[in-house]
Amino acid sequence: MSSPHLWLRDEVKPMEHRSALTPTTAKKLVDAGFKITVERSSPDVRIFQDSEFESIPGIEMVESRTWKNAPKDAYIIGLKELPEESYPLVHDHIQFAHCFKQQGGWKDVLQRFPAGGGTLLDLEFLEDDNGRRVAAFGYHAGYAGAALAVEAWAWQITHPGQEFPGVTHYDNEDLLNAHVKEVMQAASAKVNRLPRILTIGALGRCGSGAVALARNIGIPEENIIKWDMAETAKGGPFKEIIESDIFVNCIYLKDAIAPFIDLKSLNEDGERKLSVVCDVSCDTTNPNNPIPIYSEYSYFSSPTVPVKGLTSDPAISVIAIDHLPSLLPREASESFSNLLLPSLLKLKNRSSENVWTRAEALFNHWVGRL
Template identity: 25%
Template sequence: MLTIGLLREGKVPADNRVALTPAQGKWIQKNAPGVRVLAQSSPDRCYTDREYTSAGVEVTDDLSNCDVLLGIKEVTPDALIAGKTYLFFSHTKKEQPYNQRMFRTILDKKITLIDYECLEHDDGQRILGFGFFAGVVGAHNGIMAYGKRTGLYQLGRVHQQQSLRELIHTYFGLRLPEIKVAVTGSGRVAHGVLEVMNLLEIVEVEPDEFLERNFSYPVFTQLKGAALYGRIKDGGYQREDFHQRPQDYRCKFLPYTLTADILMNGIYWDRDMPRLFEWEDLARPEFRIATIADITDDREGSVPCNLGDTPISDPVYGVDKTTRLRTGPYLPGSIDMMAVGNLPNELPRDASRYFGEQLIKHVLDPLVRGGSPIIERATMVREGRADDAV
C-alpha cells in the first residue's frame, strides 16, 4: 500500500492551491489499486476538509504514516518529517538563499526531494506548473492597472470571481481604448496572457507593425526567440546556444519601450541573461511603457524595476523613474509594477484542477512503480544526499 498525503501549506501568507482536488483523490483511490490518499486538515485550502471527506479522502492532522507527501510551496523546516519523500516547488534550483535552511534540514533529515519544477519530458519541456493561470491572472491585473492609471475603463479583481468561467463573464461589454501591449515569452505563462488578450479582443499584430504603426483599436505583439534576442557578433539566434551562452546575446526589446503602453513579461530569466531594458532607459523621456505586469516575477531580473513581490490584496506599486525608489501606484513620474508571486491563487480551484490532472497523467504511475527517468531527473535530494540525485 502506497499512502499519499496532501500537505497543509505552511508558508505565510498561506497558499490555497492543492496538488490533488477531492475528486482527483477519489479517482486515484478507485483506479489505482494499492494507493491511498490522505489530506492534512487545513483552514486555508480552496477545497474544504468537508469536500475531501465527502469524496472519501480521509482528513487528518498526522501524515507521519504517509510514504509520499505532496505540497505546493516550500515546506517550513520544522514541519519536515524525517525519511519521507516530498514533492513540491522547492525554489532551490537557482540556489535561492532564502531556502537554504529548508534545504539543509532536508539533508539532515534524510529526506528525498522531488521538485515539480524539474519534472521534464525528454526534450526539456516542463510537465507540471501553474504558468497558464499565472499568465491569465497577471495579464488581467496588468490591464486592470493601466485602467486605474488612466481612468479610461474599469476592471474588477480576479479573486472576487469563483472561476475562470465567471471571470470571462466580467469581460462582456468592456471596450478598451487604443492601447498597445507587448507580450514577452512563449511558454505556459505567455499562453495564459494570450488567452486574456483574445478574450478582451485585443488584436495581435506583427512586431514590425507594432513598432511602425498606430492603430484605432487595442493591439498586442508577442516577442520570443529571434524576435527578442540576437547574438552580439552576428545577430543570429539559436535556442540551445542562447540557453547555454546567454551572455553572448543582446536583447532587442528596447524599441518596444518607445511604442508600448503595457508590458506583459512572461520570459524565463537567469542572472546571465540580458535584461529587457536598464534603469537608464527607464529614465528617458521617450520611455512610453506605463504599466508592467512582471508575471514571471524575478526581483531585479529581466525587468530591473521589479523591487519585490506584492500581495494579492494590493498587487500594484509604483517605481519612481528617477530615484528608483518604490512609491504608491499611479503617480506622475512613476511606472506601475504588478509583481505578485502567487498569481494562480486568484483562481485556485481552476489552477489546482489542472495541476492535479497533469500530476495523475504523468507522475502518479512512476511514483507507484518506484521511479522513472522523469522522476530521477527531478530528484534533487535522495535520502539526504544531494550528490546521489540525478
C-alpha cells in the same frame, strides 16, 4: 511493494487557494491503489471544500498541519513553500520550493531535508524524457498576470495617484473576464484608446495565457504584441516594451541575458508609454533577472510595487506575485493536477521511473553545493 501513500497538506501561504490534488485526481489515485490522506482546510483557504474529498470512499481526512506526524514513508504533497522554520524534515516532499535556481535563502530551505533524511522532489523540475516539464501552472499564471496588469493600467487612469488595492480570487474565469473588461472599458473611455500589451514568451504556456486574456476581454489583435525568442535574440533593452502600455514577462529564465528594460532605458526615452509591468516569471531575487527595475515581491493584498528612480512620468507599477494562478484556483488546480497525475502514478516504481530519478538526482546535486 506496497502502494504509495500521498498526504495532501493544507497550504499556509496567504491567499493560496490552489491544491496539488483535487477531488478528481485524488479519486483516480485511490482507484489505482494509492493511500490518500487529506488535511482539512478552512473553506476560505482551499478552493475545494473538505466535503468534496470526504465524499470519495477510501480517502482519510485528518486535521490541518498534522503532516509532521505522518508515517515516515508518506509523501507530503503540497504546492507552495513550507513555513520558515529550521527543524529537520524527515519525509519526502513533493512541492515547489524555489531553491534550485539559487533564489534568496535557498540554502536555509534546502538544508532542512538532508538534516532530517528527507528528500525534496521539486514540482518545478519534474521533466519528461524530452526535458519538458510534466506539469505547470504556466497558462493560468499568464492569464491571471495579464488580467491584473490590465486592471492596474485601468486603475492608474481612473484613480490617478492612488495605490492599486488588494484583490481576491475568482470562482471562475468568466467572472474574472467580466470584471477586467468592465474596468478596462471605463478607463478606455477616459483616454479614448485600449491598452497596448506586449508579452515576451508568447509561444509558451504562460505567454499563451496572457495572450488569451487580452483577446477574451476585447483588446484588438493589433494591440497584442507577441514576442518570443526570435524577437529577443538581438538582446535588450527593447524600445518596443517602452512604447507599450503593459509589459508581461513570461520567459523561463535559465541563463544570464541582457535586460529587457532597465532604469537607464526607461529614463532615456522621452516618449515612454509603459506604466505597468507584470513579471509572471517572478525571478525577483535571481541575480540574472532581466527586469532589474524592482527588488521585492508583491502580493494579492498589495499587488503592485512602484519603480523607484524614474525621472519622468508616467509612474510604473510592477506586479510580481509568485502564485498568480491562485487568482483562478479551481481551474488552475484541475489543469495542473491532471497533468501531474501520470507522474504520481509512477511513484509505484519511483526507483526506476526517470521523472523521479532525475528529480532526486537534482536534489542531491544541490545538496552537494550546500
